[in-house]
Amino acid sequence: MNIILIGPPGAGKGTQAKRLVTERGMVQLSTGDMLREAKTSGTEMGNLVADVMARGELVTDEIVIGLIAEKLDSLGDAGAIFDGFPRTLAQADSLEALMASKGSAIDHVIEMRVDDDALVARITGRFTCATCGEVYHDTLRPTKTDGVCDVCGGTEFTRRADDTEDALRTRLLAYYKQTSPLLGYYHAKGSLKVVDGMAEMSAVSVQIADILEK
Numbered sequence: 001m002n003i004i005l006i007g008p009p010g011a012g013k014g015t016q017a018k019r020l021v022t023e024r025g026m027v028q029l030s031t032g033d034m035l036r037e038a039k040t041s042g043t044e045m046g047n048l049v050a051d052v053m054a055r056g057e058l059v060t061d062e063i064v065i066g067l068i069a070e071k072l073d074s075l076g077d078a079g080a081i082f083d084g085f086p087r088t089l090a091q092a093d094s095l096e097a098l099m100a101s102k103g104s105a106i107d108h109v110i111e112m113r114v115d116d117d118a119l120v121a122r123i124t125g126r127f128t129c130a131t132c133g134e135v136y137h138d139t140l141r142p143t144k145t146d147g148v149c150d151v152c153g154g155t156e157f158t159r160r161a162d163d164t165e166d167a168l169r170t171r172l173l174a175y176y177k178q179t180s181p182l183l184g185y186y187h188a189k190g191s192l193k194v195v196d197g198m199a200e201m202s203a204v205s206v207q208i209a210d211i212l213e214k
Contacts, residue, residue, distance in 0.1 A: 001026075001079040001212060002104060004086075006182065007112030008175040009168070010123040011197040012204060016112070017081050019205050024212075026079040027071075034067045035059060045070065065094050072102055082106075089181050108211055109186040112197035112204070119198070120168050130156035 003026075005013045017028045038046040039053060045066055052059050064085065072080065086092040099105050125138035131154030136143055144150050149157075162168075186192040195207040 001107045002082070002099065003079070003212070004082040004106055004109045004186075005112065006109060006179060007197055008114060008119065009171050010119055011112040011114050012201060013083060013112060015201055016204060016208060017083055020081055020208070024079070026081050027075055028081045028083055029068060029071055029085070030083045031064055031067075031085045034064075034071060038067055061088075061091055061094055064091075065098055068095070069098055069102075072098075072104070086182065087178055089185055092182060092185055106191060108193055109191045110208060110211060111183060111192060111194045113194050114197040116169075116172055119172075120165055122198075123163050123168055124165055126163060127157045127159045129154050130158050 003020075005017060007013045020026045021028055035049055035053075038049040040046070040050075045063070049059060049063060049067070052063065068085070082095070086095050096106065122137070122140070125140065126135060127138070128135050129149040129152065132149060132152040134149055134151045135141075136157075147155055147157075149155070162171075183192060193211045195204055195211070197204060199207070
């Protein structure tokens with residue numbers, strides 16, 4: 001089974017993909033990871049990617065599709081989770097053609113739908129222990145003792161520089177501009193399913209499992 005996860009930054013796509021990898025033996029295909037791997041692989045495609053990136057140029061859709069084709073050939077019977085691709089209608093068409101050429105298809109496109117205000121509150125409140133990496137939240141999961149990590153006792157905490165409300169709303173606007181045509185595309189094909197991305201992680205996992213098992 002092959003699926004596409006769609007959702008804005010902070011919706012939890014990465015968390016759900018990891019669960020599917022662990023629980024169902026699926027393989028997460030992240031275009032960013034594939035490009036980084038290809039750059040140092042020494043293969044013909046990898047050398048092409050390295051050359052394009054060294055010149056500071058954008059990697060073409062043809063190259064990305066080529067990388068995905070190589071990955072699909074190595075998966076065997078494992079299902080694929082597409083993360084970060086497709087981003088445009090042209091890429092969606094190319095991916096569909098590639099899957100068809102391999103006798104396969106995208107079975108489900110799962111949109112992790114969120115409430116923007118709640119998502120911004122969720123993300124801007126996050127902070128991390130600088131010593132052990134434990135993640136907390138100002139209101140949802142504060143430390144038991146103010147300023148002290150529950151796990152290691154550390155007292156230094158960090159926040160991501162881009163986890164500000166203005167930065168997040170800019171990223172959300174870019175996400176909606178980019179993905180709204182894709183959502184319409186997959187809805188028209190009857191493959192789009194929607195889950196509540198604001199639910200607890202385990203509840204989101206149950207919603208996704210229900211879709212995959214129907």
